[in-house]
Amino acid sequence: MAEDIAKDPVAVSPQEVSRWLEAGEIVLVDVRETKEYDHEHISGALLLPLSSFEADVFPVLTGKPVVLHCAIGKRSAAAGRMLIKAGHARVLHMDGGLTAWKAAGLGVEEAIDPPGEADNVAPLFLCPTxxxxxxxxxxxxxxxxxxxxxxxxxxxxxxxxxxxxxxxxxxxxxxxxxxxxxxxxxxxxxxxxxxxxxxxxxxxxxxxxxxxxxxxxx
Incomplete structure (x- = not known):
């Protein structure tokens, strides 16, 4: 996996992300909003919405590369640039976002709650108590x-x-x-x-x- 990162996060394909995620080689972070995540998300992805994204206090929990993703790749690229500017290394983002992920035939977890219940689903957080x-x-x-x-x-x-x-x-x-x-x-x-x-x-x-x-x- 390439780790040389300059001013922009490295764009990687959904297929690469899928392989790395299955092998436990990366931390996948979803920067969409909570309602989007509740509707559908990639299994194993952590949620950190861009609306509350603070690069200077972004938690580093492991030595694994961080891969960011959103719906089409715009927000994840922006979040990646924020992390790089704050001094984080090994930051990548998924090219095409969740749209490209699904187009590649890769699966997602979808909400199965009755109408109106999705807002009560708690997002995954990176910082435990x-x-x-x-x-x-x-x-x-x-x-x-x-x-x-x-x-x-x-x-x-x-x-x-x-x-x-x-x-x-x-x-x-x-x-x-x-x-x-x-x-x-x-x-x-x-x-x-x-x-x-x-x-x-x-x-x-x-x-x-x-x-x-x-x-x-x-």
Whole structure:
């Protein structure tokens, strides 16, 4: 796979994207809006609408190349240029978008909900809650229970279970306690919370904020 990227993202064919996606070699990101995604989308694609796209805080979760796609390739190319300008490498976009994907005979997942239900389908997000990271990447691999961890770091079990369920945000004290126990940076858990909160807020209010506020001229 070519990785030399200049000012524009490399346009790749739907057939290439399909092969890479099946082999687990890429992260596929859909930059269409939520309603478009809910109507139909490529299985395995993550959703990050262009209306709430912030290149400077775009999360990098793996070392895999990022492939962006939209409906016909215009929005994904624009998002790719934003990422490259912000310093991201290995950014590609799917030529022709979902239209070309379907024209090539490749499948999509379609909404099967009754009319009016699609708006209730939650999009896929790139930034999990810090509680989910704790549960899936720290406790599960080590075979630790919430009770054992709560005792080790000196917090109530209910505090930890609510945190892992996404019902409680991490604060500075809990971040320090978790950092001490797992030998992470002291702000690691706070940064996860910030990325999670920013992503949700951009999704919910990004378009409104962009329309209401004009950047101050230098």
């Amino acid at each position: 810090p509680g989910a990271v704790l549960r899936e990447e720290y406790l599960a691999p080590a075979g630790l229970t919430a009770e054992a961890l709560a005792g080790a770091i000196g917090v109530a079990v209910s505090t930890l279970t609510r945190f892992m369920a996404g019902e409680r945000a991490v604060d500075a004290e809990l971040s320090l306690r978790l950092a001490r126990y797992f030998s992470t940076a002291s702000d690691f858990w706070l940064q996860l919370q910030i990325e999670h909160d920013l992503e949700r807020t951009r999704h919910a209010l990004g378009e409104t904020i962009r329309a209401a506020i004009r950047p101050r001229a230098a």
